Amino acid sequence: MxxxxxxxxxxxxxxxxxxxxxxxxxxxxxxxxxxxxxxxxxxxxxxxxxxxxxxxxxxxxxxxxxxxxxxxxxxxxxxxxxxxxxxxxxxxxxxxxxxxxxxxxxxxxxxxxxxxxxxxxxxxxxxxxxxxxxxxxxxxxxxxxxxxxVEPGGTALRAVRAAGLTGGEEVLVLGGGTIGLLCAAFAAVSGARVTVADPRPEGLALAGRYGAAAVAVDDLPDEPAFEVVVDASGAAESPARGVQLTEPGGRLVLVGLPGQPAMIDSRELVFGDLTVSGLLGASAGLEGAIVWYAAGEVVxxxxxxxxxxxxxxxxxxxxxxxxxxxxxxxxxxxxxxxx
CATH class of the missing domain: 3.90.180.10 (Medium-chain alcohol dehydrogenases, catalytic domain)
Structure with a gap:
C-alpha cells in the first residue's frame, strides 16, 4: 500500500x-x-x-x-x-x-x-x-x-466542557485555527456569546459561520473583558494574554501547545481568583463530538x-x-x- x-x-x-x-x-x-x-x-x-x-x-x-x-x-x-x-x-x-x-x-x-x-x-x-x-x-x-x-472536535468539546458554560457567558477564543473555530462553535451552541481573535485575517474569515464575532488580536482590550477565555492559538505569548483578559473569578482554558515555553505570572491567577484548565487530547470528547456533528448542531x-x-x-x-x-x-x- x-x-x-x-x-x-x-x-x-x-x-x-x-x-x-x-x-x-x-x-x-x-x-x-x-x-x-x-x-x-x-x-x-x-x-x-x-x-x-x-x-x-x-x-x-x-x-x-x-x-x-x-x-x-x-x-x-x-x-x-x-x-x-x-x-x-x-x-x-x-x-x-x-x-x-x-x-x-x-x-x-x-x-x-x-x-x-x-x-x-x-x-x-x-x-x-x-x-x-x-x-x-x-x-x-x-x-x-x-x-x-471528529478528533479535533473532541479536543475542542473537552475545552468547552472545561469552561463550565451555563449559557450567556462572554467567551473569547484566542486562535482561529481548526481547534479554535470548533471551540467557538461548541461554545456558541451552548448559549455563549463568542468572540474569536487571531492576528491573521484568514484566521477570522470563518468565525461568523461558527457563531462567533471576529476581532484582530491587536484590537482586543487591555483589561479583563471575558468570563471565559480559551487559548487555542499555540502562540507563546497567548496564555499570558488570556490571563490578562479573563474577568476576576473567571475561567481560562489552555488547549493550544506553543512551540516554546509560555510564561504566566501566577500572582495574576491568584489575584484574579481564576480557574485554569489545561487539556491534552480528545479522548473524553470523541463520543460527544460525534453526537453533535450527527445532530447537525455543529457542522x-x-x-x-x-x-x-x-x-x-x-x-x-x-x-x-x-x-x-x-x-x-x-x-x-x-x-x-x-x-
Missing amino acids: RALLITAPGEAEVREVPAPRAHGGEVVVEVEQAGVCGTDMELFHGTLSYIRDGFTTFPIRPGHEWCGRVRSVGAGVNHALVGQRVIADTMLGCRRCARCRAGRHHLCAIRTEIGIRGDQPGALAERLVVPAWALHPIPEVLSPAAGAL PDDLVAAVVGLAEIPDVLRGVRPAGAGPGPKIHVQPTRHG
Whole structure:
C-alpha cells in the first residue's frame, strides 16, 4: 500500500510499504479521509517535543485525524465490525496502570499515540492498524470531512466542557485555527456569546459561520473583558494574554501547545481568583463530538480548504497551499486518490 513517511526533518515522501495485518485484538481500517494537523507539521520540521524527548523517532508515518471502514479483524475481534465506519482514539494507553484503569489512558506514561508518539503508524496512508478497543463507530450521515474532524472536535468539546458554560457567558477564543473555530462553535451552541481573535485575517474569515464575532488580536482590550477565555492559538505569548483578559473569578482554558515555553505570572491567577484548565487530547470528547456533528448542531465541513491525494502532502507539509484551496484552515487527504 502507499503511505506517507517523514524520513528526517524537512524530508517526506510517499512510499510503497507492506500492507498491515491485524493481529489479536486489532483491526485493519481502510482510510476514507484524513487531516493534516499542526502536529504533523511539527513532526515534519522536527520540532515536536516528543522527538526531543525520545518518544518519537524517524522515520515517522503521521496522521491522527481520520475516518475509515474496518477492512479486516484479528483474533478475538467481532467479525461484525467488518464494514463498520469508524474513527479511533489517538491515545493508546497500556490499559494496566492506575491512570488507564481510572479512565485517563490519554495520560498513561507509556502510551503510544497514533501517528505521533511511539511506533504506531498513522493514517496518512491507505490503511492502518488500530486496537479494536480504541474504535468509535460513526454514522453514515457524517461526511468524510466531518468524520476526519471528529478528533479535533473532541479536543475542542473537552475545552468547552472545561469552561463550565451555563449559557450567556462572554467567551473569547484566542486562535482561529481548526481547534479554535470548533471551540467557538461548541461554545456558541451552548448559549455563549463568542468572540474569536487571531492576528491573521484568514484566521477570522470563518468565525461568523461558527457563531462567533471576529476581532484582530491587536484590537482586543487591555483589561479583563471575558468570563471565559480559551487559548487555542499555540502562540507563546497567548496564555499570558488570556490571563490578562479573563474577568476576576473567571475561567481560562489552555488547549493550544506553543512551540516554546509560555510564561504566566501566577500572582495574576491568584489575584484574579481564576480557574485554569489545561487539556491534552480528545479522548473524553470523541463520543460527544460525534453526537453533535450527527445532530447537525455543529457542522465542521467548512473548515476543510482542500482535499488532496497523498502525493501532494509533502508540499503541504512544506507550507504550500493547494491550488484552489478555500478559506478553511484544514487540508484533508483521501489516501486512495491518485493524480
